[in-house]
Amino acid sequence: MANMAQAIRMALHYAEENLGVMDIYGEDVGPPLGGVFTATQGLKTAWNSPLDERGIIGTAIGLAMAGQRPVAEIQFADYIFNTIDLLKIAGNTLWSSNGDWNLPMVVKTPVGSGIRGSLYHSHSFDATATHIPGWKIVIPSNPLDAYGLMLAACQELNPVMFLEPKALLRVKGEERIPGEPDDDKQLSKMIDAPLGDRSAWKPQWPSLERYEVPIGKGKVVREGTQVTVVSYGRTLPLCAKAADTLREQGVSAEIIDLRTLWPYDWELIKGSIEKTGRVLFVNEDTEVTNFGEHLVRRTVDELFYKLLAPPRLLAGKFVPGIGLADSLEMASVPQLNDITEALRKLASEEP
Amino acid sequence: MANMAQAIRMALHYAEENLGVMDIYGEDVGPPLGGVFTATQGLKTAWNSPLDERGIIGTAIGLAMAGQRPVAEIQFADYIFNTIDLLKIAGNTLWSSNGDWNLPMVVKTPVGSGIRGSLYHSHSFDATATHIPGWKIVIPSNPLDAYGLMLAACQELNPVMFLEPKALLRVKGEERIPGEPDDDKQLSKMIDAPLGDRSAWKPQWPSLERYEVPIGKGKVVREGTQVTVVSYGRTLPLCAKAADTLREQGVSAEIIDLRTLWPYDWELIKGSIEKTGRVLFVNEDTEVTNFGEHLVRRTVDELFYKLLAPPRLLAGKFVPGIGLADSLEMASVPQLNDITEALRKLASEEP
Amino acid sequence: MSRPRLINREEASSPPTPERELLVRLHDLMVKTRVLEERLIQMYKQGHGYFWIGGPGEEAFNVPLGMLMKKGQGLDYDYLHAHYRQSGTLLALGEEPIGALRQMKNTASDPYSGGRNFAGHFSKREWNIAPVSSPIEVQYSIAPGTAMAQKRHGGDGITIVTGGDAGTAEGDFATCLVWSSRPANPLPILIIVTNNKWGISTTADGQHGETRIADRGRAFNIRSKTINGNDPLESYRELKEAMDYVRKERKPFLMEALVSRLYGHSSASGANFVANEVDCVKEFEAKLEKEGVLTREQMDALRNRYSEDLATAARLVRDEPQPAPESIWNHIYAEKK
């Protein structure tokens, strides 16, 4: 199966062929590199921008005003923080013009830890992004969802933030992308750029089919009855693993992959918590003024009297950075064991 | 009594005379204007910077590296959002250099609604600021606290964000600032710049005394037994008013002025909630991924089984901006009546 | 109300002649703009609005700009990414002044923001007028985006971006120069700086190491020029030449126009007339009278007519309702029809 980087690449190919995308750009997004994670290799509309994040977001707004459906990349979310004012403008342009100007644009950026990225290749962006009104925010946890969410994003009339969990970009999927060849060696031959000189290389794209994951819809990836876990991105597969381990030990956890952070699938979360009475929110952004805290607030606001235990949040430690050394990264953001323990504890918590 | 703008001005005068402050700067901070809210009029070290927020924050970091204790102003918090990456750097420099470089610097900026400021003179910054590690964040709700917190900020070894509630800058205090003359007409004659030509004007500073409000300490401004309210900035006086109204109606509310958002006075909050079992958090930042949601999370994390009702948050609506028209601003951020009603409801809430 | 016929393409691309028709139209629109701004200031002072900011002192430059723009929607027409002093350009394009009054009074009928935004914050997608937003200089990072689309599309539509002198200290101004002059894709963009030598209360002299702001374009091999924006004829000719260059060559041009700020920065600084700056309307009228193009009487009559029109409009607007509280929830997201 394709990995997430290949899935995004195929989705963008589909989008430039069928959805009117004409600019896929950012630092090192075009040839020869095709993106630091290979997600834009071989795309006919991919090009290299100046090293200027403000120019990248600014021109994306301008291109969207001109109806061009840009897909702009910030090479790492760690480097998006000098553009927050522009992201706010992208989110308020329709509102401030009282409906006059809508902005169909996609911003994609890799987020999170997991590659020993040290202080500046490990940032999460979900807390900051969810505080900016006017955006739709998605974050896939597997290649098929990445493909389906990117196709949906490229058809939106509004700004969409597409967050790419770094640690999962090279992980292969379990479900086939419609049109993807059976053999992934073959897929690699067809669409992965060769090492060395690429000037003559052209990708052979499989005949991909339209497949969308609707923005706003979460997904139950493990059904369970005793405790609900809501997560997304890098930590989602870990939550599923933890659930499998605990199931053998008689703890039944329901795992929800939120997939869209805004507008999020509250009905799905609510239904599950009403069933279990216990919920753990898991993400890896720093834990103060964290999106998971919004979900905790919504939970106590609406479901307080149905809760069997306090809703819990497991997130990144509130420290200034993720250190390079293994020991430091492990201690800073949730790992499999932290999740398993938090789940075990919550499932058996008594007043 | 002095208003908050005068209090900040006097604190900065004290700081440049006694605490080693040598640069009070930003857009229109120096003569002739002395700041768009007059907070820096007549200060001997105040100067006008280029119109460049990134330069203002960047040079403040550089000045702090050189041990200069800069006080840098962003004219309105609405215009600080292109510097978040630099604010993060200010917050992580000590940590990333493993203790080598500390940054004694103060950034002051007006926040919040209340002056019909429309989309771009109404922004709050508490949610964004509290998500940035390595800073201390203060926000006074009266002139005396503003004076005491600024004196404390100017003696810090670390970056301090000093948030100034716009709506309160021209409100007079109820407590005298040590050294302030009895008659505020006289104070105004002494330190307010005259209208018209100011080239010859010099302020006559009262002989001010050292007075500090320790960073990290909140304050109970109304004692009560049935419900706890935690607020700060513009909404704090409204919460006190609401408490007074409700007391006459037999509802006893305890009002806490947080004053420092990070590191905040959890012991004070905790003690009060343990007493009342009910808590309302009030601020005016947009309500999704809001600092009040962190306080809600901390509350359920530690005090869940002692709560008589769900902890509530009253904050700004999650809309892209605050509209200019009265009707729009009133509908977007908490007003006195919203607070009174929320309090009344929470005080009498039953499962 | 005399509605200036909008100059059409043929005329625009024919060599600018200082013939009477042009002089009269320039004057008409400059007066109309000045009267509008003075009405807005009066509304503010009478409590019919919370905040005023606008362009009195920039009419001699902003009016010709609007006259020369290719008006319409989409890539074949000119895009304008303006700041908050552009009323003269909007009126020259044929906009009705009452919209500005409605925005001043933040009524639900405000055509630019529905009562949400400050005066002078125009938005008109129908004419490629991007929404004016308060943050200084961001339009310089956004504008190259529409120019890129126009470069790819072909034709002769161009992108125009305007802003002030102090704002050029923001990185976004450099971003505009960098992205407009990339050898890989030079852009059809007219980059304008209206230099009034002020940033609120801060004078330019202590802040600018450049001899001319236009010099910053030269560093990028962008054709650049500084002109006298207080002279409507010079502005018309220089703008025409620059716009023709950008339209035909599909390359960037940086124009610095020296203008005046006749009522201070905004209502925050009192919005009172300042005597010590060049008043382009006054100077132009003296010239027109001296050259016998128009008589004092004709010019007074014109001003009076516009004053009456706007007084009438103001009375109309005064009683229009504010937006409904629940309208804050409208237009957060666009929906597929």
Next chain:
Amino acid sequence: MSRPRLINREEASSPPTPERELLVRLHDLMVKTRVLEERLIQMYKQGHGYFWIGGPGEEAFNVPLGMLMKKGQGLDYDYLHAHYRQSGTLLALGEEPIGALRQMKNTASDPYSGGRNFAGHFSKREWNIAPVSSPIEVQYSIAPGTAMAQKRHGGDGITIVTGGDAGTAEGDFATCLVWSSRPANPLPILIIVTNNKWGISTTADGQHGETRIADRGRAFNIRSKTINGNDPLESYRELKEAMDYVRKERKPFLMEALVSRLYGHSSASGANFVANEVDCVKEFEAKLEKEGVLTREQMDALRNRYSEDLATAARLVRDEPQPAPESIWNHIYAEKK
């Protein structure tokens, strides 16, 4: 290990002479730097570090810079706000190379970040070396701050900021030019751009409308120059002249140095030697041999000695412990002693 005596002020301000002593010191430090970088690359390839980035190809420029810096702590000495290719400058200042190995291996003993940051991210307050941070170009917004403090303080200490060519597209580069050249307060700052014509995989040709990056300084009336950073003697002379100017005049200077990138961008792009760029060490050694300054044997011996020293250092570092997990809580805030 031959520790180069740090040139002292008297020498620094005396006219640079290409006499043997200087040539030998330049060569010694350039070789030492190259050997260090090659050792770091080897550590990466052997799995003794997660990421490598550094300055092989910039020795001829970075070494003279370090030799000419006024080393010390505080306003009387030079501040360096560098990017991640500055090892040659640190070694020229007399830094022990083992620290770089410790940072590469992210050990608790890493003197620059305690195992927290990437290789090449130096920090040494004792010598006014500001912490290198990964975000491109931010140091250009920060550096004018230390220069302001030095301007006020007097004396002849200056601020030096370095970064790459692609990064000049960020607004922070313009911020540095604006703030350094304000007529109200020109700053004693040497603004350096090391131009290797690359930004990761992106070539400069399609991105730069400027003929020379140095032209951007001229627009601000900043004395500006482009030099051959692959020639250690030219670099030494030009840097000395520029630094003398900044020290005495207390005004900014922009220097663009043309350099090479000999092992690609970083380990992310393989960190393999590229044959098609000028190798400043190779060229300098040919010259020294030709002019009879040093023999091939002497130069080989020197390189071997440094290689052995660093092999020993690497073995030492290999067994040093990682930082403790709970150490993440250290140094979030400074506390009064």
